[in-house]
Amino acid sequence: MNSTLDFDQAKEGQPAxxxxxxxxxxxxxxxxxxxxxxxxDGVLLELARQCQVLVLKRGDVLLxxxxxxxxxxAIGHGWIKLARxxxxxxxxxxxxxxDGQVFGEQALLTEHGxxxxxxxxxxxxxxxxxxxxxxxxxxxxxxxxxAMGLLKTMARRQSLxxxxxxxxxxxxxxxxxxxxxxxxxxxxxxxxxxxLHLPYDKTLLAAQLGMQPETFSRALARxxxxxxxxxxxxxxxxxxxxxxxxxxxGGCSGTYPCEDLRAAAG
Amino acid sequence: MNSTLDFDQAKEGQPAxxxxxxxxxxxxxxxxxxxxxxxxDGVLLELARQCQVLVLKRGDVLLxxxxxxxxxxAIGHGWIKLARxxxxxxxxxxxxxxDGQVFGEQALLTEHGxxxxxxxxxxxxxxxxxxxxxxxxxxxxxxxxxAMGLLKTMARRQSLxxxxxxxxxxxxxxxxxxxxxxxxxxxxxxxxxxxLHLPYDKTLLAAQLGMQPETFSRALARxxxxxxxxxxxxxxxxxxxxxxxxxxxGGCSGTYPCEDLRAAAG
DNA sequence: CGAGGGTTTGAAGTGCATCAAATAGTGTGG
DNA sequence: CCACACTATTTGATGCACTTCAAACCCTCG
Numbered sequence: 142m143n144s145t146l147d148f149d150q151a152k153e154g155q156p157a158x159x160x161x162x163x164x165x166x167x168x169x170x171x172x173x174x175x176x177x178x179x180x181x182d183g184v185l186l187e188l189a190r191q192c193q194v195l196v197l198k199r200g201d202v203l204l205x206x207x208x209x210x211x212x213x214x215a216i217g218h219g220w221i222k223l224a225r226x227x228x229x230x231x232x233x234x235x236x237x238x239x240d241g242q243v244f245g246e247q248a249l250l251t252e253h254g255x256x257x258x259x260x261x262x263x264x265x266x267x268x269x270x271x272x273x274x275x276x277x278x279x280x281x282x283x284x285x286x287x288a289m290g291l292l293k294t295m296a297r298r299q300s301l302x303x304x305x306x307x308x309x310x311x312x313x314x315x316x317x318x319x320x321x322x323x324x325x326x327x328x329x330x331x332x333x334x335x336x337l338h339l340p341y342d343k344t345l346l347a348a349q350l351g352m353q354p355e356t357f358s359r360a361l362a363r364x365x366x367x368x369x370x371x372x373x374x375x376x377x378x379x380x381x382x383x384x385x386x387x388x389x390x391g392g393c394s395g396t397y398p399c400e401d402l403r404a405a406a407g
Numbered sequence: 408m409n410s411t412l413d414f415d416q417a418k419e420g421q422p423a424x425x426x427x428x429x430x431x432x433x434x435x436x437x438x439x440x441x442x443x444x445x446x447x448d449g450v451l452l453e454l455a456r457q458c459q460v461l462v463l464k465r466g467d468v469l470l471x472x473x474x475x476x477x478x479x480x481a482i483g484h485g486w487i488k489l490a491r492x493x494x495x496x497x498x499x500x501x502x503x504x505x506d507g508q509v510f511g512e513q514a515l516l517t518e519h520g521x522x523x524x525x526x527x528x529x530x531x532x533x534x535x536x537x538x539x540x541x542x543x544x545x546x547x548x549x550x551x552x553x554a555m556g557l558l559k560t561m562a563r564r565q566s567l568x569x570x571x572x573x574x575x576x577x578x579x580x581x582x583x584x585x586x587x588x589x590x591x592x593x594x595x596x597x598x599x600x601x602x603l604h605l606p607y608d609k610t611l612l613a614a615q616l617g618m619q620p621e622t623f624s625r626a627l628a629r630x631x632x633x634x635x636x637x638x639x640x641x642x643x644x645x646x647x648x649x650x651x652x653x654x655x656x657g658g659c660s661g662t663y664p665c666e667d668l669r670a671a672a673g
Numbered sequence: 674c675g676a677g678g679g680t681t682t683g684a685a686g687t688g689c690a691t692c693a694a695a696t697a698g699t700g701t702g703g
Numbered sequence: 704c705c706a707c708a709c710t711a712t713t714t715g716a717t718g719c720a721c722t723t724c725a726a727a728c729c730c731t732c733g
Contacts, residue, residue, distance in 0.1 A: 206660055225573045225660040233576040233660075235569050250562040258566050281555075288554040289547075295561045296516040300524050302568040303501055307491045309575050310499040310617050313720070344679065351576050356721055358681055374730095394472055394491040394499075579688070610711065622689055624713055640698085 167192050170217040170270050173241030176294050179286030191276040197221075197263035210248030210255040212271045216240055219267020220341055223259045224348075234348040235259055236301075237341065246291055248274050249281065264341050309351050311392045314360035315367065317350045319389030322377065332383050339375040364388075433458050436483040436536050439507030442560050445552030457542040463487075463529035476514030476521040478537045482506055485533020486607055489525045490614075500614040501525055502567075503607065512557055514540050515547065530607050575617055577658045580626035581633065583616045585655030588643065598649050605641040630654075 167189035171177045177185055193212075197203060197219065204210075206226055214221075216238055223236045223244060238244055248255045255274075280287050308317050325337050339346060347357035364370050368388050369380025379385060433455035437443045443451055459478075463469060463485065470476075472492055480487075482504055489502045489510060504510055514521045521540075546553050574583050591603050605612060613623035630636050634654050635646030645651055 225569065227573075227577060227658050227660050229658055231577055231658065233573040235572060246558075247562045247566070250559045258569060282551075285548075285551050285554065288551065288558060291558055292512075292554060292561070293516045295558065295565065296513045299561065299565060299568070300513070302565070302572065303491065303524060306501060306568065306571060306575070307493075307499040309572070311493060311497055342679065353722060354680070355682085355723085359721095362681085392493050392495055392497065394493050608711065619690060620712070621691085621714085625689095628713085 166217075167194065167270055170215055170241070171272075174215055174243045174290075174294070176215075176243050176246075176290040177287070178290050180280075180284060180290070184280070184284060188272065188276055188280060191273055193271040193273075195269045195271055197267045197269060199263060199265045201263045203261040203263065203269060204245070204257050206257060206260040208257050210245060210257050210274065212273045213243060213245045213248055213277055214261070215243045215270040215272065217268035217270055219269070220264035221267060221269065222262045222264050222345065224262070225259050232260075232348070234345070234351075237264065237345065237349050239340070243294065246295065249277055249291075264345060307394060312389075314350075314352050314356050315363045316389045316392065317352070318346075318357065318360050319364060319368070319385050320393075321346070321350060322379070323382070323386060323389060326379075326382055330382060333381060335379045335382050337377045337379065339377065342375075432483075433460065433536055436481055436507070436534075437538075440481055440509045440556075440560070442481075442509050442556040443553070444556050446546075446550060446556070450546070450550060454538065454542055454546060457539055459537040459539075461535045461537055463533045463535060465529060465531045467529045469527040469529065469535060470511070470523050472523060472526040474523050476511060476523050476540065478539045479509060479511045479514055479543055480527070481509045481536040481538065483534035483536055485535070486530035487533060487535065488528045488530050488611065490528070491525050498526075498614070499617075500611070503530065503611065503615050505606070509560060512561065515543055515557075530611060573660060578655070580616075580618050580622050581629045582655045582658065583618070584612075584623065584626050585630060585634070585651050586659075587612070587616060588645070589648070589652060589655060592645075592648055596648060599647060601645045601648050603643040603645065605643065608641075 168182070168185050171185055171189065180188075194217070195203065203214070203221065218240050221238050221244070222234060223238065224232045224234045226232045236244075244261065245257065247258060277287075281291075308320060312320065322337060325340070326335050343357055343361075344354045347354045350357070352360070361372060364385075365372060368384045370385075371378040434448070434451050437451055437455065446454075460483070461469065469480070469487065484506050487504050487510070488500060489504065490498045490500045492498045502510075510527065511523065513524060543553075547557075574586060578586065588603060591606075592601050609623055609627075610620045613620045616623070618626070627638060630651075631638060634650045636651075637644040
């Protein structure tokens with residue numbers, strides 16, 4: 142699989158290098174996440190002082206499944222893929238996260254030697270804030286609001302995973318793609334024509350939705366015919382959102398609208 | 408689907424009726440869950456005073472997807488199925504929980520009018536403790552240990568869901584069954600012959616593993632040949648656990664052993 | 674311009690779902 | 704205690720969705 146190893150440390154996704162950034166901007170990154178919603182500015186600034194900023198190139202591996210967990214991460218900007226790799230070389234994508242989202246909270250909760258339960262890889266150039274476990278456990282003890290924030294985001298993420306399990310169990314490939322597109326629609330555009338932009342490449346999208354790239358391609362083509370759609374590379378023009386909803390949400394549990402889940406899970 | 412409605416309220420899964428039980432036993436139920444691990448006896452007794460005990464018959468619906476959430480639930484004994492029902496009548500089973508496990512914590516976390524994101528049904532005669540939201544929010548404010556307990560169980564559950572997503576994405580039917588059987592093995596019996604007892608009926612098991620009953624039946628038969636297995640109703644005799652592990656865990660992410668997840672998720 | 678990855682298209686194979694029906698198991702009332 | 708009804712489970716036959724393998728195409732970037 143990797144006979145192409147070379148001396149360029151970026152090639153096979155080596156650990157990211159650190160960079161120093163103004164602490165104020167770290168606070169701004171953390172503020173993006175509801176996790177820190179209940180924390181006062183001063184406290185957050187003190188936390189920021191202890192954080193590290195990591196700059197990742199496309200393909201860089203931030204942390205590996207099974208590694209000891211040193212911190213919790215918040216995405217400043219970029220796209221990070223969380224996945225589980227198997228012995229035989231395949232992988233299951235759990236999530237693809239972006240600006241303001243937090244991951245790796247499990248590091249705070251498992252007592253003896255917490256390890257990461259997934260591999261995190263930069264899908265494209267990204268900036269990530271690493272919050273050391275020690276700083277966070279202190280924060281947790283002193284500020285109950287932090288635990289509450291964590292609870293809320295974990296509950297939200299839980300619901301997202303539940304929805305994904307439902308999708309995998311009950312929907313076919315075109316419907317899963319449709320569901321994803323719907324969550325991409327801005328909240329105010331729930332009817333009529335909408336133009337969307339696929340946030341990352343189709344191969345990754347396919348993996349995230351649990352299908353092969355070939356299947357994704359064909360399913361997208363099928364959507365084009367079944368609901369009105371135009372596709373130009375990563376640009377998708379939707380003739381009528383309502384039509385897509387009818388198509389994709391048919392086999393859904395209607396009472397828990399996906400709209401509520403569109404917002405960042407952390 | 409239900410032209411057979413009759414006057415027996417149990418028939419179509421009406422709400423369970425309440426029963427009064429000694430408060431001490433409620434404390435015992437709560438103590439089973441790690442959620443309350445850090446809470447002192449006195450506090451727990453006070454909580455127990457405000458709880459209701461529900462007795463459910465097989466098929467009774469405890470709460471329905473979309474209902475307003477009034478409380479969090481702890482299973483005294485029995486089996487409770489959590490599932491999402493779709494408009495067209497099919498369902499996706501999210502989890503099947505048993506003694507000591509807690510569910511519905513989301514009720515505490517979503518601010519405006521929390522609703523349940525799944526339907527909970529008794530798979531067989533069960534006893535469940537209902538903890539009112541009001542009592543728990545009070546508890547959360549005064550005892551930070553409670554929030555910590557919640558966080559831990561939610562993290563654990565998260566890992567379970569991640570594993571399930573991985574299983575659905577990467578394993579075929581016989582392997583998924585094999586994985587389930589392995590998690591059924593007692594921790595001390597990791598090699599040699601083991602006799603297991605399927606905890607509930609095969610139709611539900613199939614649904615939990617994301618396959619049709621027919622597929623489950625055939626996959627189980629296939630396992631019988633591929634690894635050494637004897638099946639008598641719900642009794643499964645495994646010639647060699649290690650053999651099954653080789654078979655089922657081949658496509659797994661090895662570094663996060665499923666053994667760690669066998670323990671109750673809350 | 675050429676190399677390499679992303680994307681599409683075609684052809685063939687496979688695992689699972691579906692439909693149908695037989696069999697086993699379980700609880701009921703007579 | 705047995706016959707009946709009903710459900711769970713198994714088995715067979717068939718179809719379909721998705722995967723796999725292969726090859727062409729496209730696009731970007733050095």
